[in-house]
Amino acid sequence: MIVYGTKIKSDIDFPLELSHETASRYEVELSSRVPDTLKRTITCGFPLYLAHGRKVYLYSDREFDGSEAGQPWCYEVKDIVRFYWRGGERTIYYRLDEKGDADMLSFWLIHLLLPLYMTLENMYDFLHAGGVEVEGKSIFFIAPSMGGKSTMTDYFINQGHTLISDDKVPTFIENGKFMAVGSHPYHRPYRKFEELGYRVEKFTRLFKPIHAFYALEGVKGDADITIEEIKGFAKFDALLPNYLYMFSYLRPKRLKYLSSMLNSIKVFQVQVPWDMERLGEVHDMICKHNKEIN
Known part of the structure; x- marks a missing residue:
């Protein structure tokens, strides 16, 4: 699928009809295989906002004053899904929580996670x-x-x-x-x-x-x-x-x-x-x- 001018290669089928014929500038992989080393490096975070009735948090391993190559990130939608990535890389990992499913993953990835990720990765201005x-x-x-x-x-x-x-x-x-x-x-x-x-x-x-x-x-x-x-x-x-x-x-x-x-x-x-x-x-x-x- 292509969203925000970016080809998303995923190990999960999205319950959406998304365009495959639009122009693209980037390619990102979405994987459920979260590396344990990445999860262990997440040490601090803060509430980001309340969205769609859900508490959302952003975590890293340092005070939030920028995004650097190799910096670990975690975006958590309470009880739904957690997304992980490293600064400068084009793989986003996900872990569904107790109330998460493919529909929830699709919504949170497309509507909120990707714009934030693409901003932190200096891909676009939104x-x-x-x-x-x-x-x-x-x-x-x-x-x-x-x-x-x-x-x-x-x-x-x-x-x-x-x-x-x-x-x-x-x-x-x-x-x-x-x-x-x-x-x-x-x-x-x-x-x-x-x-x-x-x-x-x-x-x-x-x-x-x-x-x-x-x-x-x-x-x-x-x-x-x-x-x-x-x-x-x-x-x-x-x-x-x-x-x-x-x-x-x-x-x-x-x-x-x-x-x-x-x-x-x-x-x-x-x-x-x-x-x-x-x-x-x-x-x-x-x-x-x-x-x-x-």
């Missing part, structure tokens, strides 16, 4: 956004939690647009351009716990330059729909909260990356009425607007 193609151009919706990003992405998908990402967008620089990588061909508009959602038939196959960001702002149901460019430092403020995994040791590099990105890509604020029946108007305005962006 943005929290929904992304689609509009006439071949990659656009991304950003919004605060419960701000309509998933609803907007879902509407565009249902109008026949190609999905790029449901939630987490891997990015990298190629020939001076900021490129977006397709995440996986599943979309969960209503954010049900521990579920990737429904499979989307039209899923991006190639890496494409990021064309524009649309920051969604909810307004009253009878308000006008407006699209205005965000300029200056305000565009930085709009995108920074949507930059995933801003660990302290990564912060200088990531602020530089984001600044460079925003020097070349425009950000627009869209006022979206809180009225589902008006989503068609918003869709049409964004599509029309997207054609006019240089």
Whole structure:
């Protein structure tokens, strides 16, 4: 299977229909044969976050101030699964716990572990956004939690647009351009716990330059729909909260990356009425607007 532009070779069958025809940049092996020496080197850790009703922990053998070659890591989802790897290597090991199964492994690996692993391994910079193609151009919706990003992405998908990402967008620089990588061909508009959602038939196959960001702002149901460019430092403020995994040791590099990105890509604020029946108007305005962006 290919997710986040990465071929995953696994010793377990995934209960998902994942694309095998998309472009890839990396290859990672997933193995259940956790080396005992790797488990023994894990000596310290901390609670990482609470996600999908589960406690998640991150462990290593040293104070967390970076990721080095050979450094051991363990990502634990309490009672479900533990993932292990060494810095600089392209094998991820897993051990299912008492409540874990292939479905749980699939969800936690794809939705949360891989983006974290790929960040620590300096493979991609991730943005929290929904992304689609509009006439071949990659656009991304950003919004605060419960701000309509998933609803907007879902509407565009249902109008026949190609999905790029449901939630987490891997990015990298190629020939001076900021490129977006397709995440996986599943979309969960209503954010049900521990579920990737429904499979989307039209899923991006190639890496494409990021064309524009649309920051969604909810307004009253009878308000006008407006699209205005965000300029200056305000565009930085709009995108920074949507930059995933801003660990302290990564912060200088990531602020530089984001600044460079925003020097070349425009950000627009869209006022979206809180009225589902008006989503068609918003869709049409964004599509029309997207054609006019240089």
